[in-house]
Amino acid sequence: MSKPTLLLIDDEERILRSLRMLFFSGYKVHMTTDPHEAIRMLRDERVHVIVSDQRMPVMQGSELLRLAREASPATMRILLTGYSDLDASIASVNEGEVFRYLMKPWDAEEVKKVVADAAAIAEASFAVQLHEVQLHTEVPVDMAGAKPRVLIIDHDESIAKTVHETLGDRCEIIWAADAQHAMEELAKQDVSVVVSDLMLGATNVGYILKTIKQLNPQTQCIVVTSFNDTSRLIELINQAQITRFLPKPVSKGILVRNLESMLERFHALRNQPALQNRQTVAPISDPQEKIQAGNFLGMLGRLRAKMGA
């Protein structure tokens, strides 16, 4: 296999030179300070991984990655930024759909590993001609067979009600008001889409999303919350690959539109298992959450064994 291609964008040339040195032995490295040129490069050449800065004078990184998604859907997108503001991280989820959100200053070994993983995943994506798959998902999902299951994890019933009113005839909607109930539902059967708040009272349920994504990469996670802690959100991008982050209160239209597109995404991934790796998650980093995830997995195993028996 020839060397994978890596495209680096940053308004600081010294960052580009430094990263080129880090990658030049294993990759064909392109770099530019101009986001528009980056888009041209993506169109002209097969690029496996794009690594972009967030704050640039011409264009925000999240916006560039959104354009990159259109120009070359199979290319894996990574944000590398020194600024951790909430708006940027939300945009990187909803618009950029980034594979990883990395912080400056970075750990060289970690960045190398992330880029290597991303390059391998991109290679597999190119093989299944992602373009066609994505176009295919634009048409309404064929609902033949089992109805897709949507799990709503939220203290408040209002979101579950809204979803039930609009998608109730096409999907099976389950509402869990607490972590225990959510875990039981997830143990019973896989779900297509999880719509979850982050805080149920004082309980942070981020670990549930992270664990689900480890078990079922095709399950799509939408976070709807008024809890806005940027570092928690970045963790959820990297460790749960949440595909949408919607601040509460969320309008019915936005919620339903995003939910529908995530149902389509679920079907696309189910039909093309090679693409599931695109949402591979990083290991859970928080020690407390590691324990919670371990307990959840244990419970899941017991429940599934019981049901199987």
Add this chain to the structure above:
Amino acid sequence: MHQATQTGKEIFSLVNTVDAISPDCPLEDVAAFFTHPKYSKLLSLPVVEEGRPVGMISRYRFMDIYLKRYARELHGKRPIRKFIDGKPLLVELDQPLAVAARHVLANMQFPLTEDFIVTRHGRYLGVGFVMDLLHAMEQQMLANTMELEQANAQLKSSQLALVQSEKMASLGQMVAGIAHEINTPLGYVQNNVAMGQELFQQVQSMIAGYEALVDDLLDEQATEEQIAARMQQIVEKRADVNAQEMLGEMQGLMGDSLYGIAQISELVLNLKNFSRMDAAATEAVNLNECITSALNIGRNVLKDKVEVIKELGDIPKISCAPSQLNQVFLNLFTNAAQAMEGQGKLHIKTWFADGAVHISVADNGKGIPEEILTRIFDPFFTTKPVGEGTGLGLAITHQIIQKHGGEIHVDSRVGEGACFHIKLPIAPAIVPHQRAVLEAVA
């Protein structure tokens, strides 16, 4: 609050239970009452009929009648009813003290000749002395004053806390901005050093290979095979690492790293200049320096969207608290940046005229509507969403300028921008009444 809980009790403590006299009581008997020790403290005797007070007879009035010639013979047997003041001073038991005092003061006669009657639901209860009432009133005023003083102290301390929190909020924003800005040079410097270390090891091992080869070549005992093996090792290493190219590249990265470290130093220096923690609180400073320092600190907010035009004139140093004026300028600059939708211009001008330094800060942002123009310096007035602004930024700015004996004015048109004009005298007259709050600002 105080009065409500005390209602009834306050008046009750003033009541002297005194047997009232009947209106039918003859005048000559009243003379006996007045001389009785039981009534010695009373200025007047209460007259009550069927439980209800019908009047008062004062010593003064009594003397007036009784000391006239033949009065005893003429009036001695006549009932007191004929002589009493039919409009006695009445105080209901459950009236608040202040209301009772007001009523008594408004209706009492000078010289003081009468006491007042205390009633409960209109029925006679006893007699109260005006002096006691005034004394009780004074006590209550004293207590109220203390309460007010306490409330005032609480207000002052919460005001200080708010000013402090505004200061912390702007400081926090600033520190976060600088920290982020440091992350970029820190990112490549750290990466370059880490790669340099790795390259260093590779080059070290190559040099070791070359040295071993040279040693072998110089060693007459070394065999051809031994030398060939050494050379093979070196060839393999050279295939792995293109040392020449890598070293050339690394030389460039070392230059970058030095540049990055200089940038980090500059950012840290900016922070230090801005806070001036190590400088005297008051010193002679050229305000152009303060403006430059605030611009450096605010760069992270300004750089992407604001074109800064500086017209800094030749101005004398003024005696001031530079850390406070830095805060003023940063506040004006960031406000201007926030007022801009998209790209904008910030025009900063300084000049010297009429014994004062003038500074104008003009932006071409969305401007300030006329109806709020007079309120923008008011504490807690903000147009930002809840949680984003404390509404104290410009209020503190105003106070700092006032404390320096200066003035600040604003001129704005909606859609055209806003211009703040500051005038600071060279030798400020410290305005003393602003001290309390400004101590927290300093």
